[in-house]
Amino acid sequence: MRPLTSQQTLNTRLKHAARLGLLCAGLSTLMLPATANAADTDVPDTIKWTIPFGVGGGTDVWARFFAPWFSESLAGEPTIMIDNVPGGGSINGANLFAVRAKSDGSQWLGTSASTQYPAMLGDPRVRYDYADWKPILATPTGGVVYASPEMGQDADSALQALLKQPVKLAAQSPTGVELPVLIALDMLDVDVDPVFGMRSRGEGRLAFERGEANIDFQTTSAYLSNVQPLVDDGKAIPLFSLGVLNDEGQIVRDPTFPDLPTFNEVYKQTKGEAPSGNAYEAYRKFFASGYALQKLVMVPVDTPEALTEAYRQAARDFIKTDKFKEESAAQLGPYTPIIGDTVSAHLEDAMSIKDETRQWLITWLADKFDVHLATR
Amino acid sequence: MFDILLSSLGQVFTLSHLLYMMLGVIVGLVVGIIPGLGGIAGMSLLLPFLYGMDPSVALGMLMGLVAVIPTGDTFASVLLGIPGSSASQATVIDGFSLAKRGQAARALSSAFLSSMAGGLIGAAVLTGFILIAQPLVLAFSSSELFMLTLLGLSMVAVLSGRDLFKGLAACGLGLLVGGMGMAPATGEFRLNFGLDYLYDGLPLVVVGLGIFALPEIIELLVQRGTIANEPCRLGQGWRQGFRDVRRERGLVARCAGFGSLIGTIPGLAGSVVDWMTYGHAVQSAKDKGEFGQGDIRGVIAPESANNACACGAMVPTLLFGVPGSGSAAVFLGGLLLLGLQPGISMIETHLDLTYTIIWSLALANIVGAGLCLGLAGPVASLTRVRFTILAPLITVLILFAAYQATRATGDLVALAVVGAIGVLFKKANWSRPAFLIGFVLAPGAETYFYQAVQFQGSAAFARPGVLIIGALILAVLFIPAFKALWVKRRQSKTSGVTASPETAKAAEQSPMIGAVDVLLLAGLLGLAAFAWSDVAGLSMLGSVFPMLAIAIMALGCLAEAARYALRRPQWQHQACREELVWLTGFCALIAVILGLGFISTAALFCLVFLLGIARLKLWTAAGMAIGVVAFLVGMAHFLTLTYPSGLLDPWFFS
Known part of the structure; x- marks a missing residue:
């Protein structure tokens, strides 16, 4: 009869586990954060920052370096939650952001050269457009x-x-x-x-x-x-x-x-x-798009202007501090982030590639390296 | 150097260091035990705390996490047949077979002990090796790396045994599937059929779950029993596990040494190591009959190697900033976040931190394996629970794990497709490890071959390292055959007529063939034709590798068919109607998930399954379903995961 009794004890154990499960479920619904309900121009309680790269990669580390600085310099110290959506060399995450992101200032996107380049080359997988976004900050590299x-x-x-x-x-x-x-x-x-x-x-x-x-x-x-x-x-x-x-x-x-x-x-x-x-x-x-503006913090273009300005101002505030300068030297190298309209101007210039230039590039890649790009 | 060694030892034993390392170990165990999460999820949990921490304490925490992941994932491999991460694929084969024979506790305890030993040996090797590793790492050029992937591929021959042609065909299919996505030489996209999901190729987690876990779940459902079909007392298993490791200490030492050296070579992920050491265990064993059916050496070898490999992977990560494995890549991110740039400075100016890392690695291995040993007994009793009770929970778990691979609908669909192949392979006894080896090594084989030829031309294959590895490959392929021949001759000489009856019987046995074999042969040949037409339009450099894979697959199939044609095969009844019903049910489940949302469907599915099929009492079933919901919601909350949202989930869970 031994197997039967062990079966019974297991079943009672399972029942205990089930009860524990019930308890956990109850607790976790209580502990979930209340959804924010703020007016347009207030900084949201939580900012979801989409990083279209994996955890631990260059852009992820970059975002995790900036997140606490932004959080501390913004009114109400919002929680900045980094959401890694890797895949397609950052195209997947950027595509999702283009489709889903709300323009209430609660959603940011971090992009890098490998997000910019496919858009410039007319990669058929790209379903985002840089004209739909506006920059908060850019970090250059050499x-x-x-x-x-x-x-x-x-x-x-x-x-x-x-x-x-x-x-x-x-x-x-x-x-x-x-x-x-x-x-x-x-x-x-x-x-x-x-x-x-x-x-x-x-x-x-x-x-x-x-x-x-x-x-x-x-x-x-x-x-x-x-x-x-x-x-x-x-x-x-x-x-x-x-x-x-x-x-x-x-x-x-x-x-x-x-x-x-x-x-x-x-x-x-x-x-x-x-x-x-x-x-x-x-x-x-x-x-310009891959080095001078290598990594960008972007928000949807319809994000309220006041809020965008608040984000940019926060960045201007913290990049002036000595502590930031000291710590950023290790993270970003000896370059100062660029903020606001300067970024917009450079970005617009960089991303607007003439058809003639693009065509030259496609022919060049094919002639030189036998690489045939799929383009839209 | 010696004083630095001691001072960093003192640093490791400070209270704050120990506490944070324990935190790392616990997080590492949790994410290691839950399949599909692994190092990356663990890191994303710890990284937010990292910024601004004291580097040596933070490194202890990260090391605690990295060190125990290959230990924790053994639970899923042994108990559920789910390859927890790429480091424990080979463990599944014999570990799960042992669990099915009621020896889960034995398998687990020897796995943890050999993990611990492997980790310690790895850390010891690392202590001295890191100082002199730089020239060795640089000695491995692309041509040596290519030869190492070939060595890995030659394990297919070892693992498929008498069914060599089936193994080759399976490996060819693996190579073909692994070659999906971007061609490394030209950036062309291959075999994606216009689907965005396939541009990156299939994720390893999805393939591993589909090929191993799903067929096992379905088989257990068809059999309607418990995982363990032979009763066994748990306490005994424990002691047996200890004795096994002690008896096989030579194997542990060899595999750990090998693992830590392979780990130091950047670009060869840890996934090669466990197959190589598994192959070694098979080859060095005198009695091979039990491998695949539950030989403890099949657990000890990869488990002692994978922890050692995690140690070795620190060498290229710290010295060159080129990670040797997936979790090392995430560890590298942690280093950068702490403001430490990897490079030669890690042994010139930061040697104390480097030794702190190594000591933490050793200590975390001991603590992690100790904790797992404590858990092994109670958790092993899961194998005696009726499987119909476990099945819905495990099904939800593998769906959860697969979806975390890229968080795309395609993950679930791919899981079902690969799972169907897995079910057929299992039914007709085609080698699933051969498929997985092909899949895992395909990108390395192609990239390194192309790079070796581009960089070095024909001189690539005259390098001494290449010749040495080449000789090793020949040894792997031919020594067993010669040995068998020699043994046979000696036996026939000494005893005349009484040649070993078993070998004689094996030789006489005519091949078995069944409906599934026919289906697979026809299907793979059809696939070969189709895939050939897909890649034929690409440039030479982009198409040559998939064509090679297709050729291997087609030749394997044709040779197998020829074997049937030459020797009259025995018809084997391969009934799989019930399997197909379960598989259809699984596909329907995925469809419902996509329609209604993952959490709602998981809750409903558990409830219905537990009431209708497992016939539990209503409130037990309800409690378990709610537990599943709590798990999923909790994971989403703490690890910022997402699930397919569907129609219902946004209503209930947002």
Whole structure:
């Protein structure tokens, strides 16, 4: 009879469990937060910040860094809840936000270069439009292209050597964050042979360190922590930086790398004229949207103006503090976030890519790398 | 260095550090035990607290979490046949078989002990290795990584045994399914049939749940018993588990050492390790007959490897900022949030923090395994509950887990489709591990092959590392055959006529074939033709890998068909009407979920199932249904999860 009794005790245990379940259910309904019911211009109690990337990724960490700063600087210290919706290299999350987000200021979106690029290229999966959103804040980044010392002992000789032999660059995908770098190298007549399929820029750097790639590119914070030691050991030669965008929308030297020429300078030096034409137009637009405005905090365009201004003001308030400056140096690198209308102007300029330029880019990708983009 | 080692040990044993690490361990166990959540959910729970914390304390907390996830997910693998995370797929095969034989407590306790041992060995290896690891990590170029994925794929031959062609076909299908999504070389999209969901390929969690868990649930429902079909006293299982680990200490040490080294290679996720060590356990065993039916070594090997692998994965994460596994990727995010940039500075200027991480890893492994051991006995008694009572709860749990993969309707549909394949595979005895190995290794095999050729040209395959791994692969494939041949010859020499009766019988046995086999052969060949036409229009670099997968699948099927044609097969009755009824029910359930919403449907489904099929009393059933609702609402609240909302959910639960 033993099995039967054990069955009975199990059933009674299950009954206990069921009772516990009832209790839990009751408690949890009591503890759920009461839904907010505030007037239009009041800062909502809870802000849901959609991050179309996975937990722990670059944009996620960026958002989690900013969330407490915003929360503390806004009236009523709202709870900022980060909602990760990864997939499709951020297209899925942005699509969902475009369809579902309410424009009462309670919903934000964090975007990055990989959200901007498909929209500019007319990727058929994209169902969002940057004109439907307006920016609160943008954080820029810079980047440096560097070569292996096999190419030459200093930047000049390395650049000369680059023109003579095909070089390999480990990249993520033809339309990934390396796109402006690929255009830039091509404009300099470097015969670049990209190897795609890296899962991150970090993997690309690893391929460089292993000696598989002889040219590489990193954004500023990764460059400072992982490439600078290589440069110091003579294992990497910095060639040029991408520069930064000043308030007038011109590309100038990156204050982080005051001694390093920008791509524009290198071009002018080797070709004797300033870069121009469709290739440069594509470079400039993708540089602006992917680097100068790399990561953006966006709200739906119908969000009340007063509320949007409150968010922007909060950002202006906290970026002035010393504590923010100190902590952001570790997180964002040595760049100051840009806020409000400056972002809007730059963003509008960057995202409005001419059909002619886009067509050039599509043909270029097909000719150069045998990559055939699906576009709308 | 020694003083830093000791000072960080002192840091680990401070009260605040211990408390936060315990918090990490507990969160890690909870998210590890609930299938489908894993490290990422745990991190998202802890990350909000992280910002502004003292780095060494925060690292202890994160490490506590990362270290115990491969321990906690063993519960689901052993008790329910659900691969809790990618680290415990191989555990399912023998662990769940042991549970079905009433030895869940034995399987669990040896799993936890070997996890603990593996974690400790991994931490010990890491202590010295991290200082010299940099050149080794850099020695693995894309060509060596490709060879390692091949080594993983060669395990298909080990695991499929006599049904080699079926195994090949299954592996080919896995490779094909794994090749869906973006082609790494050209960025083209393959085999997505115009569906947005398939642009990223199928998520591993969904495939794992579909191929392993769903067929087991359905089989248990058809049998109408308990999970454990042989009675067993629990206390005994405990002691037996301890004895097993002690007896197999050599295996534990080998697998843990191997796991921690493979873990250090960036880009090869932990999912390769458990198959490789499982294959090793099979090959090194003298008596292989029990593998797949419940051999404890099939649990010990992957479990000691996966915790060690989690330790090893810290090397590329800390030194290069390139995570070696999924949870290491999330850990990397935590590091960045603490303002620490990974890189060589982690051993030059922050060596104390690095050793704090390693000590926390070791300590968390001990604590985590200890807690799990305590839970093992009581939780193992679940296997003696009537399965019809558990079935609705487990069904809701796997739907919940699958939907968390990408939070798209497609997750549920894909679960049903893969589940149907799993049911057919199980019925006709086609190797499901072979399918999963193919699926898991497809992206690595393709990407690394392409990169190796692009970077190094034909020189890629003359590198010493490549040749060494190549020799290993040949050894895996051919040594067992030679050994068998040799043993046979010696036996026939020494004893003349009395060749081992079993091998003789096995050789004589004609192949079995049934309706499901025929269906699968025809279906896979049809799929091959269809998929070929889909990828034929792509560029050469984009289409060559799926074509290779199709070729493997088609050749496997054709060879199997030829085998039937040459040797007259025995017709085997493979009735699966009941399975199909349950499967249809499952699809209907998904349809209702999409219509009404997940929480409402889950509650209704549990209630109806428990009353109508399990025949429980009304209030017990109601209590359990409410418990399910509380679980789902609680998870959504604390982990900011979402479910399919449908028509009813917004009314009741928002």
